[in-house]
Amino acid sequence: MNVTAAVVRGKSMPFAVEELELDDLRPGEVRVRMVATGVCHTDAIVRDQVYPTPLPAVLGHEGAGVVEAVGSAVTSVAPGDHVVLSAASCGVCAQCLSGKPMYCENAYDQCFGGRRPDGTTALSSNGEAVSSHFFGQSSFATYANVVERSVVKVPRDAPLEKLGPLGCGLQTGAGAVLNELRPEAGTSLVVFGAGAVGSAAVMAAKVAGCTTVVAVDLHDSRLELARRIGATHTINSGSTDVVSELKKITGGKGVDFVVDTTAVPGLLTQALDALAIRGTIVLVGAAAAGTTVPFEIGESLLKGWTFKTVIEGSSVPQVFIPHLVELWQQGRFPFDELVRTYEFEAINEAFADSADGTTIKPVVVF
Incomplete structure (x- = not known):
C-alpha cells in the first residue's frame, strides 16, 4: 500500500514528506494506522547521523x-486495538529472556539497523529501499508494519494523540526513577535537564514520595512548569552555582539521587560533587560515542556512591506503559502538560521548537 512519510535523505537534512510504498505484513508484524507520534531527541541525533542508521530512512x-x-x-x-509503540527487542537473548528487554543484546x-x-x-520509493523498522516501528508515517514486541495495548478511552511519548521519552524518565532508582519516601532527587525526559522524572519522583525534588535547567519557562508538576525547588544553572545551591537545599547533606538527561560531562561532575553518601547517579541522556567524564575517586571513595547508565527506564513496555496511563488517568502523572501538537506537514517546525526549548514535547498528529 502507499503511505505518506517523513523521510531523511541525507545527514542533517530536513524531513521531506513523501509518498512511499509499504510492503506486506510479515507473520510477526502488526500494521498500525498512526494517529500521532512524539518527536524525540534521538530522532534528531539519528537524522544528524550521530547514530548512523542507513539513509534514506523513516524515523x-x-x-x-x-x-x-x-x-x-x-x-x-x-484489529481495532489502540496501541502505543515502544522500542524493539529480539526476545531470544539472555537479557530479553530474563525480563530486561531494554538491554537486549541485539x-x-x-532499533537502528533500518x-x-x-x-x-x-518501505521503498520507486524501487529504492528506504530504511524502516526504526525502533521496530518508523512511526513518522501514516501506516507502519511494526514488530509485535514494540506494540503495547492501551485503553480505548485514553487519547492516542497524546500517548505516543510514553513509548520512549516519558517512559525513560519515569522508569529511571520508578524502575531503577526506586527512591524511598522522604528522600531527595535532582533532575538535570527539565525537558520531556527530565519532566517525567520529576513527576515520577513525586509519585514515589520524594519530599525534595529539584529541577535544574537553563530555561526559566521549563523550571516554572517543573514546579507545577512536582518539583519542590528549581535551579537555573546559567545563573546559579548548582552544587552550592543543592547543598543549601539539602542542609549540607547532598542529594540522594540524580537523574541526568543532558549527558553533558561538566554537569555530571557537578552531580557527583552534590551527591550524598551512598547516593546514586543515573545517566539517561545520549552522548556521542567516545564521550568521557572525569570523576574524582580519592575523597569520593568515602561516599560509596553509584553511577548507572539506564536505557528506556529499564522497563518492560507492555507492563510499565499501562501503569503510566493509569497514573495519568488518576491525575498523578500529568504528562499532557508537556505536549504541544503539530500537523504532520509541520514536522520540521516541531523539531526546531524542540531544539530551541520552545516546546518540551512536540507531538505530530496525522
Whole structure:
C-alpha cells in the first residue's frame, strides 16, 4: 500500500514528506494506522547521523495508533486495538529472556539497523529501499508494519494523540526513577535537564514520595512548569552555582539521587560533587560515542556512591506503559502538560521548537 512519510535523505537534512510504498505484513508484524507520534531527541541525533542508521530512512519511535491488521503469528493484539509503540527487542537473548528487554543484546540492530533480520526493508520509493523498522516501528508515517514486541495495548478511552511519548521519552524518565532508582519516601532527587525526559522524572519522583525534588535547567519557562508538576525547588544553572545551591537545599547533606538527561560531562561532575553518601547517579541522556567524564575517586571513595547508565527506564513496555496511563488517568502523572501538537506537514517546525526549548514535547498528529 502507499503511505505518506517523513523521510531523511541525507545527514542533517530536513524531513521531506513523501509518498512511499509499504510492503506486506510479515507473520510477526502488526500494521498500525498512526494517529500521532512524539518527536524525540534521538530522532534528531539519528537524522544528524550521530547514530548512523542507513539513509534514506523513516524515523519516529513514539508512535500511537490503531491496529489495522496483524500477521499470522501475532497473538497480543487484534484489529481495532489502540496501541502505543515502544522500542524493539529480539526476545531470544539472555537479557530479553530474563525480563530486561531494554538491554537486549541485539538492541542496536533491532532499533537502528533500518532493516528486518533478513535484510529487507518495509518501505521503498520507486524501487529504492528506504530504511524502516526504526525502533521496530518508523512511526513518522501514516501506516507502519511494526514488530509485535514494540506494540503495547492501551485503553480505548485514553487519547492516542497524546500517548505516543510514553513509548520512549516519558517512559525513560519515569522508569529511571520508578524502575531503577526506586527512591524511598522522604528522600531527595535532582533532575538535570527539565525537558520531556527530565519532566517525567520529576513527576515520577513525586509519585514515589520524594519530599525534595529539584529541577535544574537553563530555561526559566521549563523550571516554572517543573514546579507545577512536582518539583519542590528549581535551579537555573546559567545563573546559579548548582552544587552550592543543592547543598543549601539539602542542609549540607547532598542529594540522594540524580537523574541526568543532558549527558553533558561538566554537569555530571557537578552531580557527583552534590551527591550524598551512598547516593546514586543515573545517566539517561545520549552522548556521542567516545564521550568521557572525569570523576574524582580519592575523597569520593568515602561516599560509596553509584553511577548507572539506564536505557528506556529499564522497563518492560507492555507492563510499565499501562501503569503510566493509569497514573495519568488518576491525575498523578500529568504528562499532557508537556505536549504541544503539530500537523504532520509541520514536522520540521516541531523539531526546531524542540531544539530551541520552545516546546518540551512536540507531538505530530496525522
